[in-house]
Amino acid sequence: MEILYALILVIFGLMSVLTRKENIKNIDAEHLKNKFYIPFYKMAANIFRHCYKKEEKSVFGWSIKKTRQKLKILKPLIPEDTLIYNYYVEKTGMILLILFIGTLMSLSMSTLEKNKTDQAGTGENYIQRNAYGAGSKIVTYMADIAGILSKKMEIQVNEQKYSKEQVESLVSKFIDNLEELILGENKNLSSVHSKLNLEEQILDYPFELQWESSDIEILKTDGTVTKLPPGSEGKLVKITCYISFENSQWIHSFYVKIIPGNYSSAEYLEEQLILNTKMIEADTQEDAGFYLPQEIEGTAISWKEVTKDHGINLFVAALAVCFLAGFLKEKELEKMIKTREEQMMTDYPDFVNKLSLYLMAGMSVRSAWRKITMDYQKSCKNRFQHPVLEELMLSCRELDSGITECEVYNRFGNRNNMQKYRKLGALLSQNLRKGSRDILQKLEDETKEVFEDRKRNARKQGEEASTKLLFPMMIMLAAVMIMIMAPAFLTL
Numbered sequence: 001m002e003i004l005y006a007l008i009l010v011i012f013g014l015m016s017v018l019t020r021k022e023n024i025k026n027i028d029a030e031h032l033k034n035k036f037y038i039p040f041y042k043m044a045a046n047i048f049r050h051c052y053k054k055e056e057k058s059v060f061g062w063s064i065k066k067t068r069q070k071l072k073i074l075k076p077l078i079p080e081d082t083l084i085y086n087y088y089v090e091k092t093g094m095i096l097l098i099l100f101i102g103t104l105m106s107l108s109m110s111t112l113e114k115n116k117t118d119q120a121g122t123g124e125n126y127i128q129r130n131a132y133g134a135g136s137k138i139v140t141y142m143a144d145i146a147g148i149l150s151k152k153m154e155i156q157v158n159e160q161k162y163s164k165e166q167v168e169s170l171v172s173k174f175i176d177n178l179e180e181l182i183l184g185e186n187k188n189l190s191s192v193h194s195k196l197n198l199e200e201q202i203l204d205y206p207f208e209l210q211w212e213s214s215d216i217e218i219l220k221t222d223g224t225v226t227k228l229p230p231g232s233e234g235k236l237v238k239i240t241c242y243i244s245f246e247n248s249q250w251i252h253s254f255y256v257k258i259i260p261g262n263y264s265s266a267e268y269l270e271e272q273l274i275l276n277t278k279m280i281e282a283d284t285q286e287d288a289g290f291y292l293p294q295e296i297e298g299t300a301i302s303w304k305e306v307t308k309d310h311g312i313n314l315f316v317a318a319l320a321v322c323f324l325a326g327f328l329k330e331k332e333l334e335k336m337i338k339t340r341e342e343q344m345m346t347d348y349p350d351f352v353n354k355l356s357l358y359l360m361a362g363m364s365v366r367s368a369w370r371k372i373t374m375d376y377q378k379s380c381k382n383r384f385q386h387p388v389l390e391e392l393m394l395s396c397r398e399l400d401s402g403i404t405e406c407e408v409y410n411r412f413g414n415r416n417n418m419q420k421y422r423k424l425g426a427l428l429s430q431n432l433r434k435g436s437r438d439i440l441q442k443l444e445d446e447t448k449e450v451f452e453d454r455k456r457n458a459r460k461q462g463e464e465a466s467t468k469l470l471f472p473m474m475i476m477l478a479a480v481m482i483m484i485m486a487p488a489f490l491t492l
Contacts, residue, residue, distance in 0.1 A: 001312050005107035012043075012100050019046040024089070037097065044093035048085065064088075067330075070337050076394045076415065091329045095322045102318020110311030125292035125303040130159045140306040141292070143273060146299050149266045152306060155277060158285055178241065179254060182223070189256040191234075196223035196256070198239075214238035217275075218258050225258055227271040234259040272296045340387045341418060347388040348420050349450040356443040365428055366405055370396060391416060406432045420450070 022042040064084065071083040130137055136158045143151045185194045198211045198221065213219045218226050219237045234257045243250040276293045284290035292303050351372065358368035373392040380386050391412060398408045406429045413425020424446070431439045 001309055001315070002107060002110050005103050005110065005311065005315065008103045009100075009107065012096075012103075015043045015046070019043050022046050037093065040097045040100070041089060041093040043096055044089045044091075045085075047092055048088050052084070052088070067333070070333055073415070073417065074333070074336055074340055075390070077390050087333075091326060094325055094329070098322050098325055099318060102315060102321065106311035106315035106318065108311075109314055110309050113307045113310060125294060125301075126289055127155070127157055127292065128289040129157055129287070135159055140308075142304045142306050143292075144302045144304075145269050145273070145296060146301075148299065149269050149273075151270055151273060153274070153277065155281065157281060178252065184223070189254070191259050192219075192225060192256045193259050195225055198223035208244040210242035210244065212240040212242070214240075219256070226275060227260070269296055269299065273301070341416075344387050344391075344416060344418060345420065347386055349447065349454060351388055352424065352443060352447050352450060356440065356447055359440055359443065365409075365431070366399065369399075405429075 016039045019039070019042040022045050024038070024041050024045050067087070068080065068084060071087055072080060075083055127139060136156060138154055138156050140152065140154050143149070143153060145151075179189055182197045183189070184197045186192045186196070196219070198209075200209055211221045211223075213221055215235065215237045218235055219239070220226075236255050236257055238253060238255055240251065240253045243252065273293070273296055276296065280290055280293060292301075294301055354372050354375070355365075355368055358371055359365065363371065369392065373389070373396050376386060376389040376392060380389055394415075395408050395412050398411065399405065403411075409425045409428040409432070411425075413422040413429075416422075427439070427442060427446075
């Protein structure tokens with residue numbers, strides 16, 4: 001995995017060099033104040049420039065119709081292409097930054113874990129035990145037997161103990177046909193090459209069995225057969241079975257012949273490697289550590305500890321965060337749209353009221369529109385605090401560009417995609433097309449209705465606030481009750 005991480009970082013480096021002259025002056029992101037972010041936004045700008053298809057209205061092959069509409073609603077005075085460019089460059093730059101940091105951390109963690117050793121300077125074939133009471137541990141090593149065999153092993157290392165206790169229970173079952181029951185995959189006891197069934201109990205018999213082998217290196221008490229070198233002669237091993245039932249005990253002894261099986265020299269070396277490692281670990285439990293075998297059957301062994309690569313987990317997490325960042329960016333856009341709509345509805349009563357007053361004073365709709373726009377510009381230091389000002393300014397620009405008043409008011413209502421504004425735009429447009437004597441009365445009724453809506457919303461918000469305060473008040477009540485009752489219980 002280190003190669004993959006390094007390759008990704010090299011790609012980042014190449015992209016940074018190739019995009020160093022990319023122009024990102026149009027980006028208004030606050031992150032550009034920090035020079036560390038600039039290379040990632042330049043990469044993002046270059047990627048956007050190659051992936052954005054203006055004719056198809058798509059980025060990276062995905063349609064951006066909905067996003068484009070949201071951005072246009074949010075900032076109507078800014079050109080559409082600029083909005084899309086800023087949004088996707090900022091979003092892609094943030095994702096690239098997260099991916100770069102995640103990959104860098106993954107590479108660092110993988111490198112540290114690869115170089116980490118638990119040998120305390122005593123050699124790679126030495127394993128340090130845990131101190132007394134610290135419990136056992138499992139370490140992973142890669143054994144290389146002179147190129148003949150490469151074996152990855154998980155070795156259980158018990159904790160260091162004060163005294164040696166090694167008791168093996170030799171359990172199985174004895175009856176008249178016991179020799180046939182323990183054969184396993186072997187044809188007979190004169191040609192044993194695979195594991196024997198030396199179990200604690202045999203089905204249908206209530207005996208507790210204990211086994212003993214005359215040559216434990218060749219035949220273990222659990223029936224495991226050590227592989228003999230290919231071509232060697234067989235060996236006789238005496239098996240003694242202790243059969244216990246309640247307070248009685250019987251002993252039965254018999255011989256089996258262990259013969260070489262059909263396996264290669266590498267399989268034999270693997271068997272010997274596992275056997276010798278377990279024996280060394282068992283014989284040195286009172287020591288602080290032990291050395292792994294350095295040779296098997298005269299063949300040298302080299303050891304190297306295998307550490308877990310947690311870097312891949314971090315890399316996957318970084319990818320997940322990249323997707324999450326993109327998702328949260330979309331949610332942030334939706335939240336901004338919702339906040340803008342709420343502010344538009346907050347500004348609506350004042351806007352309609354001013355429009356009604358100016359019309360009652362004898363001004364035309366066009367003049368009243370411009371007058372309201374000038375009033376908002378004087379009172380608002382930041383037009384983003386009152387999005388209705390942006391809409392009014394855009395409408396004034398449309399009027400100056402020669403678009404008819406009727407079309408401008410219709411666009412004003414439809415652009416905001418809110419029922420109140422659409423209704424107002426339709427009312428003003430109808431007044432220009434057909435004429436309406438009761439336009440002032442309708443605006444006055446609209447003003448009254450809007451103020452009533454504001455009162456209802458205020459009451460609703462108050463009720464929601466009181467509901468949210470209910471749980472904290474219950475916690476405070478519980479705390480007060482504990483403070484009052486605790487002294488009484490303590491004096492009992």
